[in-house]
Amino acid sequence: MGTSGIGSDTGSHSICHALPAGMKLLLTLGIILVAGLIPLEHWPAQGLLLALVFVGLSLAGVTMRYLVRRLALFLPLLLVFGLSVPMARSNDAAWSWTLSLWLRCTVSFMAGLWLVHVLPFRDLLTTLRYWHFPPALIAMLGFMYRYTFILWDELRRLRNARAARDFGGGPWWRVWSINSQVIGLLLLRAMERAERTHRAMLARGWDGSIRFLDGKDAG
């Protein structure tokens, strides 16, 4: 579909991938909910949950390197956010609040990573349809997913063209102005593309109602 393999079926078939898509979603939501409800006094339970999520991640075939990289992007923000309460007024309540926030957020984040890894986008759309989400919304999500990779390629071409001409330099306001023009150009081309797509859809009998093929091809 695109150059990026994100979210598409990566071909790995672990025991976690084999679960039904709806169950994956509910399981993740359940873990996040439980993590949000456990008070700090029961931190061993929180730790247990963390271990459980970690086991899930290793079962799903997530590499340690990927996990560390994602956590390295996520943890600094969380650290700053959590520290801002005891920094304004330090007492025991504030510190225990921060500690429980860190635990809760880390468990939830790792649970989210697990879901990202085991749930292909196509399955998500099928599940949402099964749960009777509005068909128009699902169709739009499918369109968006399809267009996103196209636009990323377009963006890469625009960036290459830019880099070939300005050598990537200049003061910040110049970079801002050029970047805004890149987004503007992307917007113009994409809107024109959407118009063309719409005309092509009309030519094929589109009347505004959404039909799905059976099975997994809903996206």
Place this chain on the structure above:
Amino acid sequence: MHIRDGILAPEVCLAAGAISLGAITYSLRRLRFDLEDRAVPLTGMMAAIVFAGQMVNFPLFGLPVSGHLLGGVLAAVMLGPWAGCLAISMVLIVQAVLFSDGGLMSLGANILNMAVVGAWGGYAVYATIRRILGNGAAATVSAAVIAAWLSVLGAAALFCAEFLCSSRSAGVDPRGVLSLMVLYHSLIGVGEALITGAVLSFVLARRGDLVPTPNAPGSVGTIGRFAATGLMAALAVAAIVAPFKSESPDGLDAAAQDLKFDKLEVERPALVLDDYAIPVAESAWWPALPVSLAGIVGTLVVFIAAVVLAGITRRNVVPIRVADGSHGN
């Protein structure tokens, strides 16, 4: 910008999710009415544009981090509030499910803060300002710049409210978090306003026909628009003023201090101290001053940007042919 899971309490997430679900359903109904059979491809494409546009990094004045477009106001200006709200919601859904960027349980809160406030609220401000300033290209850009700034501050204020609801039971003082968030968001808001204005100015100079006039029949009613605009302005003011207000003693304490009553009450000073003292004694005002300053400086910068970008747009709006590398297809 994205709220992670675990920061808000589950019941707050649930409430925000219910509101967002209602907003999405309503947007979907209005969308079929507004855009008819073009709704699906256009909205899907707008979501993809915002998503791809967020990949473009803007350097932050020499800081090691970079900012990016949020796009709520931009999407609403291009396609109207209903499609804009849906487009941003879809971006948030995909980011949460595909990239683990923003929480799953707090998805509702994220949609409420960014899609509903960003697109509905931002559009209300935009439409109101355009009604006042007229339909010229310069007016369009300044209206969008101001709306983008207000939408980010509104989102920050809403987050503060959600966070207060969540942390009430924990018995901690969330002032530090709130100051941090507002400070951070006044910077983001300026960036968002600048990017939105510049992108829109570029689009207007080349394909002005793509930007619809907001006062078409079937759009938001005047009363609803003014109500939403007022609400957005109030939210933005609240975001700037809230940390400042909460720093000073409340009315009763202030009055007591003024009238020297606090000298008479033996336990009163201790209580006041306990309530308002911060370990570093001189820094009792530290979050308040930078936050208010950030608010004021941000507002000034945004208004200057609105005027400058409007001027540039007015000069550029004559359609010019550019060799932009388009394949002409």
